[in-house]
Amino acid sequence: MADDHSDNLLFLTDEQLRRAIEAMFFAYRGFTADPDRILSGKGYGRAHHRALHFIHRTPGTTVNNLLAILGVTKQSLNRVLRTLVEDGLVDSRVGQRDRRERHLHLTEAGEALERELSDAQRNRxxxxxxxxxxxxxxxxxxxxxxxxxxxxxxxxxxxxxxxx
Structure with missing residues (x-):
């Protein structure tokens, strides 16, 4: 019987796929709504949220690793990181093995903001x-x-x- 169900999924109509795509758009809108409200009150956007999230997930990650994960330009990420560092949310440390690398860590304030954003999304x-x-x-x-x-x-x- 599972095979019958899987076979049916292979033949989704364009309308069924359109509805799934729309559902994904609206779900994403809901998923980002609470963090967007929190961020806008602080003058930040979704790029700041994504950076905070992945720095939190992998403390000490490098700028290059974050670039690969986020898929943004170096210029765009540098702008976001500069703001987060200046505002005391992210600490950028020179690498001990390779002094050209910058390793990123959240500060206490950065941890608190990331937790507030993630709590809102986890609850939803x-x-x-x-x-x-x-x-x-x-x-x-x-x-x-x-x-x-x-x-x-x-x-x-x-x-x-x-x-x-």
């Missing part, structure tokens, strides 16, 4: 996961992973495996 996601149930959650994760480009899936898998 926790509520959605509870309402959808465990089977839907597993399927949701599988779909997201399959949508990732291979290089991004590698970054995601590396981060996930680091949690164990």
């Amino acid at each position: 996601m926790r509520g959605a996961f509870r309402a959808a149930g465990p089977q839907a959650v597993a399927g949701f994760r599988q779909v997201l992973e399959q949508m990732m480009d291979p290089e991004m899936r590698h970054h995601f898998t590396a981060a996930r495996d680091g949690d164990r």
Whole structure:
């Protein structure tokens, strides 16, 4: 019976796919709404949020690693990091092995802001996961992973495996 269900998924109509795409747009809008409100009150945007999130996930990450994960230009990331450093949210340290590298860490204030942003998103996601149930959650994760480009899936898998 599982084969019948999987075969049906291969033949999704364009309208079903359009609806899924729209659902993703609206879900993303909801997912970012609370952090956007918090950030706008402080003069920050989503790029600042993404930088804080990934610096928190991998303390000591390099600027080059963050560039690869975020997929932004060096100029754009430098602008974001400069603001976060000047505002006392991120500490940029020169590498001990390679003095050309800068290693990024959140300060206490950066940790507090990242926690506030993540709490808002965790609460929204926790509520959605509870309402959808465990089977839907597993399927949701599988779909997201399959949508990732291979290089991004590698970054995601590396981060996930680091949690164990």
